[in-house]
Amino acid sequence: MSMRAILPTLLLALVLACGGGGGGSAPPVPPSGPPAPTHLTVTPEGTNTIHLAWQAPSGAFDGYELEARIANDPYEKLHTGLIPNDYIALNLTFSATAPDNTTYTFRLRTARGSEFSAYSNEASHARGPNAPGQPTATYDWGQAAILLTWNRNTTGSDGLRIERAECTSYGSVTGSWTSLSVPDPLASAYLDRSVASGLYYTYRLTNLKGAVASLASTQSAPIFAGLEAVLYITANYDAGARGVQVSWSSSSQADGVLLERTDCDANGTPLGVWTPVALPAGYRTSFLDQGVQEASGYAYRVSNLRGQVTSAAIQTAYAVWIPLFAPVGLTVAPIPGGMQLTWENRSLAATQIVIRRAPSISSSSEVAILSPGTTSYVDPVTALGYYTYTVVAKTSSQEASSTPAAASTPNPPGALSLNPTPLAFPGLADAALTPAGTWACATSQPFGLLSNSDPWPAYFPGIAARSSSPIVQVDRQGLPHLIYASATPGVSGSYTLIHAWFNGTAWNAENILTGQIPWTSANPGWTFRLDAAGVPHLLVDRATTEAPYGGTTSSLLYVHKAGSTWMQESLSSVSPALNNVGTFHLALDASDQPRILLGNGNSVVDCTRTAPNTWTATTLPTGAVSAGWYDYLDALWADASNGWIFYESSLAGSSVSYGLWVLQMKDGAWQAPRLLGARDQDGSQTSAAAAISPNLSRVAIAYRTTAGVKAYHQAPDGWHETLVAPPISGVIRQLGFDSQQKLHILLPATNGYTDFHE
Numbered sequence: 001m002s003m004r005a006i007l008p009t010l011l012l013a014l015v016l017a018c019g020g021g022g023g024g025s026a027p028p029v030p031p032s033g034p035p036a037p038t039h040l041t042v043t044p045e046g047t048n049t050i051h052l053a054w055q056a057p058s059g060a061f062d063g064y065e066l067e068a069r070i071a072n073d074p075y076e077k078l079h080t081g082l083i084p085n086d087y088i089a090l091n092l093t094f095s096a097t098a099p100d101n102t103t104y105t106f107r108l109r110t111a112r113g114s115e116f117s118a119y120s121n122e123a124s125h126a127r128g129p130n131a132p133g134q135p136t137a138t139y140d141w142g143q144a145a146i147l148l149t150w151n152r153n154t155t156g157s158d159g160l161r162i163e164r165a166e167c168t169s170y171g172s173v174t175g176s177w178t179s180l181s182v183p184d185p186l187a188s189a190y191l192d193r194s195v196a197s198g199l200y201y202t203y204r205l206t207n208l209k210g211a212v213a214s215l216a217s218t219q220s221a222p223i224f225a226g227l228e229a230v231l232y233i234t235a236n237y238d239a240g241a242r243g244v245q246v247s248w249s250s251s252s253q254a255d256g257v258l259l260e261r262t263d264c265d266a267n268g269t270p271l272g273v274w275t276p277v278a279l280p281a282g283y284r285t286s287f288l289d290q291g292v293q294e295a296s297g298y299a300y301r302v303s304n305l306r307g308q309v310t311s312a313a314i315q316t317a318y319a320v321w322i323p324l325f326a327p328v329g330l331t332v333a334p335i336p337g338g339m340q341l342t343w344e345n346r347s348l349a350a351t352q353i354v355i356r357r358a359p360s361i362s363s364s365s366e367v368a369i370l371s372p373g374t375t376s377y378v379d380p381v382t383a384l385g386y387y388t389y390t391v392v393a394k395t396s397s398q399e400a401s402s403t404p405a406a407a408s409t410p411n412p413p414g415a416l417s418l419n420p421t422p423l424a425f426p427g428l429a430d431a432a433l434t435p436a437g438t439w440a441c442a443t444s445q446p447f448g449l450l451s452n453s454d455p456w457p458a459y460f461p462g463i464a465a466r467s468s469s470p471i472v473q474v475d476r477q478g479l480p481h482l483i484y485a486s487a488t489p490g491v492s493g494s495y496t497l498i499h500a501w502f503n504g505t506a507w508n509a510e511n512i513l514t515g516q517i518p519w520t521s522a523n524p525g526w527t528f529r530l531d532a533a534g535v536p537h538l539l540v541d542r543a544t545t546e547a548p549y550g551g552t553t554s555s556l557l558y559v560h561k562a563g564s565t566w567m568q569e570s571l572s573s574v575s576p577a578l579n580n581v582g583t584f585h586l587a588l589d590a591s592d593q594p595r596i597l598l599g600n601g602n603s604v605v606d607c608t609r610t611a612p613n614t615w616t617a618t619t620l621p622t623g624a625v626s627a628g629w630y631d632y633l634d635a636l637w638a639d640a641s642n643g644w645i646f647y648e649s650s651l652a653g654s655s656v657s658y659g660l661w662v663l664q665m666k667d668g669a670w671q672a673p674r675l676l677g678a679r680d681q682d683g684s685q686t687s688a689a690a691a692i693s694p695n696l697s698r699v700a701i702a703y704r705t706t707a708g709v710k711a712y713h714q715a716p717d718g719w720h721e722t723l724v725a726p727p728i729s730g731v732i733r734q735l736g737f738d739s740q741q742k743l744h745i746l747l748p749a750t751n752g753y754t755d756f757h758e
Helices: 003-017
Strands: 038-044 049-055 063-070 089-093 102-112 123-127 136-140 145-149 159-167 189-192 200-209 233-238 243-248 256-263 286-289 296-306 320-322 328-335 338-344 352-358 366-370 376-379 386-394 399-401 405-408 419-423 430-433 439-444 447-449 466-474 480-487 494-502 507-516 526-530 536-541 556-562 565-570 581-588 594-600 603-611 614-619 633-639 642-650 657-666 674-680 688-692 699-705 708-715 718-725 734-737 743-749 752-757
Touching: 038 102, 038 123, 049 102, 136 200, 145 200, 233 296, 233 320, 243 296, 256 286, 328 386, 328 405, 338 386, 352 376, 366 376, 430 466, 430 734, 430 743, 439 466, 447 466, 447 480, 480 526, 480 536, 494 536, 507 536, 507 556, 507 565, 526 581, 536 581, 556 581, 556 594, 581 633, 594 633, 603 642, 633 688, 642 688, 657 699, 674 699, 674 708, 674 718, 699 734, 708 743, 718 743, 718 752
Parallel strands: 466 526, 688 734
Antiparallel strands: 038 049, 049 089, 063 102, 102 123, 136 145, 145 189, 159 200, 233 243, 243 286, 256 296, 296 320, 328 338, 338 376, 352 366, 352 386, 386 399, 386 405, 419 752, 430 439, 439 447, 466 480, 480 494, 494 507, 526 536, 536 556, 556 565, 581 594, 594 603, 603 614, 633 642, 642 657, 657 674, 688 699, 699 708, 708 718, 734 743, 743 752
16 A cells, blocks of 8 residues: 555544654754755645645655644654655545644654654644534434434534434435524533424534534434334235235334225225224234135225324235135046046135136136036046146136146056156157167257167267158167268258168168258158168158159159168159158068058058059048148058058047047958047147057057047957056157067156156
């Protein structure tokens, strides 16, 4: 810290010492000593600061020593060390309690080595009175007056000025300062009996010495004359406690409180008389008012009490509205013929009780309107699913809903028995079931295959620009296969399809083909299946001159491997040619013969390979269905004469419900389409997955509906429905059969996934 900053502090310490030993005149300076400063002056700058200035000598010296004395006391040095030799002035500040009403005299000399100059001339400052300390104000209840006390901070003042001003509760002055009559000029306490009750005041004091005045003291903290009102009041309805929680500011003066309530309109305007709310004895700053009525508005006000004295009342700035009391204790349980609901009514104002159910089966979710005293209801819903109910108390203008309660209908006879196993997988893009019943899990960002204690290491090629649907398949040895696309540098839309697989020892990769592969929201450009030997068969859509965006039979290629050579067969022989292909799927039957399923506008077309490069097409008897374009479409084949086509289409006569259908070929003949299940159109994408068991004895499909995830499997006596899980927001990740012909369904869960399995 510089000497200029230290000097005021040093002066403060010495001034407070009020003298001490030493001092007096310095010994004579030899003629060879340093030159002396001259023309020392002292100038007041306000009450507590003085300005010292002098003329520096012309000879060489190291620095200055400054000395001061109070009245006729000896001189004392004001600092340690030397004042720098380039100084010719400085400011000094007095302590608030330094000796006042006296004269301070200063002198200066120079130093060089151990020698000192003669002293400069003396310069004096006659200091007036110190300012009083900040007054403390308290209210004297017995005398209805404000008592001031303070520290005078002075030794010789002979007068006192006390001033008072009205102010806010935060001390901001709102009126003019008024001088009060002071009977004792040397007092350190004062009782102000002239205050008006109900106002805030602040005070300041000034010491006087004749006509010389000190600085005014720091003004006192605001003091209320009488009993102060609360600063704020808040009120909010607490539904759990069934009451209004009222809170207000605390007061050190009050020993009690008066809380009042009245009816009010929506703006908080009182409509009735103010009625005291019964409170426990003593002072408090909050209260839960449970004496309110539902469907009513209230305003509150509160006053502080001290004995028989009551402060001004402060009112809430808004209305507190008490809603209808909602039903409580809702339980839902399945019974023969429906769902049994029971609850407890709390509302006395409700004019009806409404039962609401989700998922709804129409545009309205209200399933029953009951009289206000009803406490139970049987919903005759029998459709398999999870249902969530709320019971609502209603008037013509208000309603209050219970906490929702959910239950599921029991699974019907013949349903599967599935057990859930939680799996801590990260976010997956696809999965495939191994013969051992574990899942090979693929991700899309980054693209690759995870390793979850599997016999293969994780595989992330880092060059995948696009992936297929499905992303991963597992061969009969339980080893994973991927087919992905690597972009051709500098050629827009051109890709090389790469087959990567784990052979039991290491990952391998091979190129399949390169070409312009379009992309649509229906398909990523290709799909694949594995044959019995673990070799991929692909269906690839290409961009051609005639079909730059693909989507025609002439742009589709069936790609398979003969020996070590990848063979490409065009579907251009399909007759009639199709130019509106959206969804396309490839399936292999038990003898590895390909079957291609095409969604073509509002129809579904089955393509059979009768010879190399020769395909026949059959429009399936699905009727006109929306599933022919982008909606769900898939196929399973046991052999050339037995297969299953699954598709989703809107239900006839309904704009909000969709149905999952199966079209089966049995012994070479197509059976009539069968409706398996339905869902409400809630804006979510269709999610389903189908599979056939390794021994071809079982077929199953999982389907996400608004009533939950359902599975449908075919038994000798027909199709059976199983409710698997509550509704999910994600997609059904995959479905498959293990080597024991046991079904597995992989569904997303809150933390990871769940494998529902037999």
